[in-house]
Amino acid sequence: MTTHLAPPRRATSQGIDRPRLARARRRLRWADLLVMVCWSSVAAAVSLYLASGGLLQVVDVASAVTALGIVVGLIGTNLILVMLVLAARIPLVDRAVGQDVAMAFHRRLGKPALYLLLGHGVLLTTGYALQDGSNVISETVGFFSGSDFVLAYAGLGLLVFVVLSSVVAVRRRFSYEAWHVIHLLSYAAVLVAVPHQLSAGAVLAGGTWQRVYWIGLYVLAFGSVAAFRFAVPLVRSARHGITVAGVEALAPGVVSIHLRGRDLERLQTEGGQYAIWRFWSAKTWWHAHPISFSAVPSAHSARITVRDLGRGSSAISRVLPGTRVSIEGPYGIFTDAARMTNRVAVVAAGIGITPVRSLLEGARLSSGEATVLLRATDASQQYLWDEIQNLPGMQGNTVYSMTGPRPPGVATWLSAEALNRGVTLTSAFPHLSDSDLYVCGPASWTELVVRDARVAGLAETQIHVERFDW
Known part of the structure; x- marks a missing residue:
């Protein structure tokens, strides 16, 4: 995985993908x-x-x-x-x-x-x-x-x-x-x-x-x-018979929950989507949570990744194999179907990697079309980073990482070290104007990325955001 951002380069226009643009305009x-x-x-x-x-x-x-x-x-x-x-x-x-x-x-x-x-x-x-x-x-x-x-x-x-x-x-x-x-x-x-x-x-x-x-x-x-x-x-829950297959710890307070069920491909889940999940155990049956797929479901398996953000999500991370699961969804348009250009720029921070990982898995990407920047405050927040580079669709595409705290008193999504080096959103993504930008992470951090994209002149229709707040 590349650890340094590319120096600024002049953007080379690849043009708008007309079929994608037509689909996006129909949706609008x-x-x-x-x-x-x-x-x-x-x-x-x-x-x-x-x-x-x-x-x-x-x-x-x-x-x-x-x-x-x-x-x-x-x-x-x-x-x-x-x-x-x-x-x-x-x-x-x-x-x-x-x-x-x-x-x-x-x-x-x-x-x-x-x-x-x-x-x-x-x-x-x-x-x-x-x-x-x-x-x-x-x-x-x-x-x-x-x-x-x-x-x-x-x-x-x-x-x-x-x-x-x-x-x-x-x-x-x-x-x-x-x-x-x-x-x-x-x-x-x-x-x-x-x-x-x-x-x-x-x-x-x-x-x-x-x-x-x-x-x-x-x-x-x-x-x-x-x-x-x-x-x-x-x-839908009765038809697919979803249960917990296992719980995998990724980092302190972060787990991937592996699920199994019947005909899960019939959910027609697109990479980047989420569902509302209810786990039928004594401590979790009374509430449901919106959680993104961290992998595109196969016929018999699916995966979600959860970070402890409260008593409910903490209880979910301790569910036992065999626990029955109800599902509402899938939902969301943080997907490849929302694209209208030939290029993809992705910025993800913390647990925001979850929908990004499945988005990139399900996206139709050619070599050189995608640039991904993964952001973390420290090494403990690098959830699923190792999987991104190994996705089949990422072959020939670029993955950057940026680790470190933000500078105090400065409204920026960048690390202090990157800011001192003169890194900007447009230097990280030299083809930004010809790209669809996908952003996912904490709400205040996400707003700063979107702010910089707007300042750079990116059209609102090319900005796609998935927020982890409620």
């Missing part, structure tokens, strides 16, 4: 269509309310405030259901944008949806109080006399809890397992508010297009969750 069009459908659903919710005569009921300030509260509530509820669809792991969504992008969009919608629903409650309470000639406090107390409104308040309270737990500063105080359980409350929060939405007033009266639309949206959201988060994984 699907992504644009999904975004358009999401926002169109919000427009449909408001349009149906207006078309049903919602504005005709506005005759004074009280009715105007009430109508505004209804519109705000419809938009907020629509966004919540869109969030559930994005989190349902629908294969079409995964192939178009990848689960990480879908979940990033899901998270961005969380606060606006919550604010809208809070505004819905405030506006309706104010509007009803104005109509009744009472005050907001009395009107709120009156709401609790109806079971539908009690459920609505309960659902709103659950949503507040879920959104607050998702704020980065708060989320870091939870283990992944605890946060995941809390997040499942979002399903309950939406469900308990359904009776309120369908029975309150005449907004969604029976026989109206509004009622048809909302019932259809609820069926889509919860049907997708039921199908792709529960039914499909159950069937």
Whole structure:
């Protein structure tokens, strides 16, 4: 394995691979269509309310405030259901944008949806109080006399809890397992508010297009969750009968878990993808973890590599041979299929080597097409490095290594020694502009690599990132 980076060279353009570019553009069009459908659903919710005569009921300030509260509530509820669809792991969504992008969009919608629903409650309470000639406090107390409104308040309270737990500063105080359980409350929060939405007033009266639309949206959201988060994984797990074949220690706190099963090639796993794994042992059955494949599965075997990052992953690393395993997936577009150029530049750090190793194994690479830079703080983090050079597709391609801590007080992904030598992303990858860049590692470190790629002028469509955070 080469231990020093190449000196700066002028890039030699190899051009864009047109078939790959065409596939990438089709995927991007699907992504644009999904975004358009999401926002169109919000427009449909408001349009149906207006078309049903919602504005005709506005005759004074009280009715105007009430109508505004209804519109705000419809938009907020629509966004919540869109969030559930994005989190349902629908294969079409995964192939178009990848689960990480879908979940990033899901998270961005969380606060606006919550604010809208809070505004819905405030506006309706104010509007009803104005109509009744009472005050907001009395009107709120009156709401609790109806079971539908009690459920609505309960659902709103659950949503507040879920959104607050998702704020980065708060989320870091939870283990992944605890946060995941809390997040499942979002399903309950939406469900308990359904009776309120369908029975309150005449907004969604029976026989109206509004009622048809909302019932259809609820069926889509919860049907997708039921199908792709529960039914499909159950069937897939039963079909393949995956169990633990053995656990191999790679370094302190890092193990490879070897799996065996039936017809694993039918999973159609691409190198670079991950799955949601649940190990059915006494200490691990109650939580599932997203873990990348560290090797492309064969017909009867697969492998994942895990680093201890909490109590859950620590327990997984101690599972015994024969333990049954459930699988959801595979997921992700950190794959060779996302490429649009003839060249590949790869930067991986720490446990980020896991999807990179399977990506390179599954990629269709010719001699001279790939340049790989493996990054570690010290020798203890060089997981699977010895396997990279020996992959069949890496014959005739270049592998660099960079070991050492980053300089204190400097926002860089480079080691202090490399930075002092004048190494940059473009000197390490002289053909960067003609390459697809794949980056995987700790979130803050990854962002620095992507920053340098953007400064170098690399198109966003040529940057592919797999993050190891949640």
